[in-house]
Amino acid sequence: MSMFSGFQFRKISTPIHNLDPRIKFIFVIVIFAVAIMFNEFLVLVVLFFAHIPIVLVAKVQREWIRSMRGAAFLATIIFVTNLVFSYIYGGYQLAPWILENAIALTLRFVVLVESFSIFFLTTSPDHLGLALEQSHIPYEFCFAFTTAVRFVPVLAEEAQTIMDAQKARGLELEKGNFLKRIRNYIPILIPLIVSAIRRSLELAEAMESKAWGAIKKRTNLYELKVRKGDYILITLTIVMLIIAVYVRLYLSIPSLTSLISH
């Protein structure tokens, strides 16, 4: 469950935590867009390392490393698939650019996970809900969203307990061939799903007994305000987007392989 813990929010106060979640979200979306726009190794490597100062300022190094480790498995699959397919398409020749290409596409995935992970690590579920509400999204949707986010760690913990309970009955998750291994997860998924459904029914009852939705117009104790830091971030984001679009349209980026061979 290490991948989930990479998304678990811890309440501390740093410049990154105090940013407006709406602006942070725009930043994440732009990172996303840029990562999708380029498949050149050099750009993606810059994007990857550009996150590190943010991680350090936000003091979430440990969680960040954990989420990177969690992404490692999928990243490996992406790497191997790309390597194999570009090997086949490249006429069964192992050229350095094949390797570079595979690494670049893996990095793209890692960058996506990285920026999303940082967003969730530094944004409290409450702020996220507020941001949605103040973007005039109907409260029902905001509530459903924040509840989903809030229950991720609860579910992760429950999955761990269920895994322990089944291991104690002799279940070996790592045993058998690929299909058998997938089937090994049935004893974990069924109790997890059943309990999630049961929990959601209980939650619905609890909400109704607290008169959920009785008043149409809701007021909030806290309100989000765009501050100086937010203006800086949004400016940086826009500049980054413009540069990225410009570079994409008018410049060509050398590959690492061609740089080395010169």
Add this chain to the structure above:
Amino acid sequence: MIETKDVYFTYPNGVEALKGVSLLINDGEFVAIMGQNGAGKTTLVKHFNGLLKPTKGEVLVDSINTRETSVAKLARNVGFVFQNPDHQLFCESVEEEIAFGLRNFGFEESLIKKRVDWALNLLDLTKYRQTSPFLLSGGERKRVALASVLAWDPKTVVLDEPTIGQDHRQKEKLRQFIVQLNTQGKTVVVVTHDVEFVAESNPRVVLMSEGKIVADGLAEKILTDEALLTKASIVPPQISQIFLQLSDLGFPANIIDVYQARDVLLKRLEARRK
């Protein structure tokens, strides 16, 4: 035999749950592990079948270091019944549920059938053989969970909070069942908050507080030690509370059982009548 040698355990999130626990549980013993929430009880017993491995120190199960073997191998000898049966039930029928563990341990089909029949009968579940475990009541699901572990006849049985959510009758039945398991030679380890439950069976009590063992001894000694119990936020059984308050009248202070109390009181009353 289960032995923990100066065991420390820290969860990945940084919480230090065990701080130097040394404990020896011999074959055939009946041990209740008590203590407040967060004292480290469940963390400790999860070391007995290797679900958790100590951060420092070592755990030996029948002289095998839990670090050097798998949970599946250890579980064959140390059966673990979790607190919430809903965390393990997933099959279409009670019968299948009980057979699950047996299949994992590689029992032969003919033997599986025999063991399933035996376990169904043992916990009075034969009439639910084909029923889905999800349709049963809370107490029945708990019994299915228990049956699914006892089916492979582990030498040691660990029960985490077996009495939670059970009515008095079920609890009494369960208690007698556990005592019976123990008299048949099984090592039984119970993690519990339930003082009355412990008082009625008088096992060896291991009292934990903040990741350490603070006391270890017979229930009648520990459950009547007020200073100790306050430290571990446990209230003595009601009958002991009365006797503790009457100790200045010459009553013994180590009474935890109602029947024992009745005998003492009767003796006193008869002596007076003479």
